[in-house]
Amino acid sequence: MKNILKQYASIEANVLLMIKAEFFIQLVGSAFFLILNIYLVKNGFSDPEIANFISYRFLAVMVLAFPLGFFIKGKKLKPFFLVGSLGVPTVAIIMILSIKLQWFSLLPFLFVLWGVVFTSFQVSSLPFVMRNTSVENRSHAISLNYATHSFGTILSGILIYTLSQTIKDVDEGKMLILIALISYVGLYFLMRLKVDNVIVKSKIKGIQFKSYNWNLLLKALIPTFIIAVGAGLTIPFINLFFFHIYGLDSAQFAVVGTVASVLVAIMALLVPKVKDKLGFKKGITLTQSFAVLALIALATTEFYADHWWALPLAIFCFWIRTPLMNMAAPMTSELTMNYVGKQNQEILSAVTAAIWSGSWYFSSQIFRYLKSMDLPYAYIFYITAVLYGLGVLSYYLLVLDYHKRGGQEK
Numbered sequence: 001m002k003n004i005l006k007q008y009a010s011i012e013a014n015v016l017l018m019i020k021a022e023f024f025i026q027l028v029g030s031a032f033f034l035i036l037n038i039y040l041v042k043n044g045f046s047d048p049e050i051a052n053f054i055s056y057r058f059l060a061v062m063v064l065a066f067p068l069g070f071f072i073k074g075k076k077l078k079p080f081f082l083v084g085s086l087g088v089p090t091v092a093i094i095m096i097l098s099i100k101l102q103w104f105s106l107l108p109f110l111f112v113l114w115g116v117v118f119t120s121f122q123v124s125s126l127p128f129v130m131r132n133t134s135v136e137n138r139s140h141a142i143s144l145n146y147a148t149h150s151f152g153t154i155l156s157g158i159l160i161y162t163l164s165q166t167i168k169d170v171d172e173g174k175m176l177i178l179i180a181l182i183s184y185v186g187l188y189f190l191m192r193l194k195v196d197n198v199i200v201k202s203k204i205k206g207i208q209f210k211s212y213n214w215n216l217l218l219k220a221l222i223p224t225f226i227i228a229v230g231a232g233l234t235i236p237f238i239n240l241f242f243f244h245i246y247g248l249d250s251a252q253f254a255v256v257g258t259v260a261s262v263l264v265a266i267m268a269l270l271v272p273k274v275k276d277k278l279g280f281k282k283g284i285t286l287t288q289s290f291a292v293l294a295l296i297a298l299a300t301t302e303f304y305a306d307h308w309w310a311l312p313l314a315i316f317c318f319w320i321r322t323p324l325m326n327m328a329a330p331m332t333s334e335l336t337m338n339y340v341g342k343q344n345q346e347i348l349s350a351v352t353a354a355i356w357s358g359s360w361y362f363s364s365q366i367f368r369y370l371k372s373m374d375l376p377y378a379y380i381f382y383i384t385a386v387l388y389g390l391g392v393l394s395y396y397l398l399v400l401d402y403h404k405r406g407g408q409e410k
Contacts, residue, residue, distance in 0.1 A: 008269070011141045015132050017193045018125065019145050021085055024186030025121055026152030028092050031179040034153065034257045035160060035250040037239050039172035043099055047240055048368040054236050055364035056108050060115030061357030068123050068350055077124040078193055084121025085187050089180040091117055096173045096180075119353060126349045130337060139272040143330040150264035150326070157258025164251035172250050212344050219401065220336040221351060223394035228356045230387030232363025233380050234295070238318070241377045245302055246311045256315055263323040271330045280335050281399045287328045288392045292385050294321035299381035325388075332395060339402050 011019075040050050072080065095110045097103075125145060133141045156179055163175050239257075242248040248256065275283050298317035301310045340348050370380055 007137075007140050007272070008144055011137050011144065012132055012134070014193055015129055015137075015141050017189045018081060018128055019141075019148060020189040021081060021186040021193075022121065022125055022145065023148040023151055024183040024189075025084055025088050025118070026149045027156055028088050028152075028180050028183045029118070030149060030153035030257075030261070031156035031160065031176055032092065033236075034157060034239065034254050035172045036176065037237065038243055038250045038253070039099070039176070041240070041243065042172070047237070047244075047371045050240070051237065051364045051368035051371065053107055053111050055361045055368070056111035057115035057118070058232070058357040058359075058361035058364060060112040061119045062354050062361055064116055064119045064354075068119060072124055072127065072346055072350070077128045078190065080120045080124040081128075081190050081193075082187070084117050084119075084124075085184075085190055087117025087120065088114070089183040092180040092183075093177055096176050100173050115357065119357075123350050123353045126333065126337070127346045130342070130345050139275060139330070139334060142334050143268050143271040146326070146330045146333070147265050147268035150261040150268060153261035154258050154265065157254040157261065160254035161251050161258070164254075175250075212347050213340065216340045217344055217348060217351065219398060220339050220348060221355060223332070223391050223398055224336070224352055225355050225359060226387055226394055227391035228359035229363055230384040230391065231356075232360035233367055233387075234384040236360065236364065237367060237377075241302075241381075242314070245305050245377065246314065256318065260319050260322040263319055264326045267323040267327040268330065271327055274327070275331050275334075280331060280402070281396065284328050284331050284335070284395050284399065285392060287324045287331075288388065288395070291321045291324035291328075292388045292392065294318075294324065295381060295388065296385045299378040299385070302376055302378040328395075335395075335399065335402060339398065339405075 037050050037054075040053070041047075045053075068080075091110060091114045095107065095114065098106045098110060126142070129141045129145055130138070159179060159182075160175050163170050163178070239248075239253050242253050242256065274287075277283075278286070294317045298314050298321060301314040301317070304310045336348060336352075337345050367380060
């Protein structure tokens with residue numbers, strides 16, 4: 001473990017500063033993931049209405065991410081990080097105040113704006129890592145970058161549980177505003193960021209679609225699309241599953257989510273070792289396959305919710321599925337980034353963000369429709385499991401093609 005920590009400590013200083021700033025962005029995002037839906041339910045919103053609100057954020061990212069990927073090529077990325085670090089907590093605070101003051105007509109616009117400021121940071125972060133790390137540090141930097149969400153969920157979960165147990169009459173809205181205020185600390189790390197390497201610009205002005213290898217990009221993006229569609233049917237609404245089926249309130253689900261994120265963080269830090277030992281083929285395939293099985297088991301507990309063992313089993317499966325699926329993410333990102341090559345990496349990052357958000361937008365609308373028909377959560381989660389299975393197969397085929405093209409594991 002000591003050697004592992006030394007390897008992470010050796011990551012380039014400017015990349016570590018960016019990752020620290022992203023941690024505070026993720027602190028807000030993870031807090032909203034844990035309890036915003038429950039807060040909306042308590043304010044009278046139905047599952048279909050909540051799904052509709054959430055879809056607006058993903059719609060914004062879907063529309064913005066693709067052109068942003070063209071725009072950031074050859075440009076310094078620090079300004080985009082600043083927009084995210086300032087915008088995410090600001091919009092979050094205004095959103096909660098709008099719910100408290102019952103300015104519900106503002107919510108669609110605020111969810112769209114939240115997606116815009118999140119995109120500014122997230123589309124830029126992976127290209128920044130690829131530009132500013134050595135080959136030796138790249139796997140560790142990518143893994144640590146992904147782990148920021150887990151670390152953010154751990155801290156936000158601890159804060160939510162502690163506040164709910166120690167302060168009388170504190171509700172989810174007040175807790176979310178406090179966490180959003182804390183996240184402004186991320187600006188401090190960005191102001192210290194001095195190095196911001198860029199890729200040499202082409203002498204040709206304007207957007208050059210032909211400068212990208214779209215054949216490679218398409219092959220790299222197919223597995224992402226399949227996984228993203230499936231995830232969008234489940235992940236944004238998992239807290240509603242535990243709230244409606246098992247009665248877990250915000251503080252209780254925060255504990256469940258915190259434990260899951262501790263496991264995710266531990267597993268994320270081990271990703272470089274796992275990748276070196278198993279390679280992309282076994283590493284991605286095995287982790288995602290076991291995650292799919294855990295999701296199926298979790299979904300099935302809905303039909304046995306009256307039994308004493310159903311909730312413990314559902315939580316256990318959630319704790320298995322979450323770290324395993326997230327453990328594969330740094331490996332799939334490194335695989336696809338290596339697969340498409342340096343000249344395609346900015347646009348790959350942008351299109352990946354657009355695909356995730358676009359898929360989650362449409363998946364949220366599908367979820368809204370299915371829940372309006374009172375379809376059990378379990379059947380929706382089964383659809384996710386089928387799509388995950390197809391995604392695992394697609395990544396397996398991509399790894400084979402990567403090796404066929406002479407790609408290396410490092």
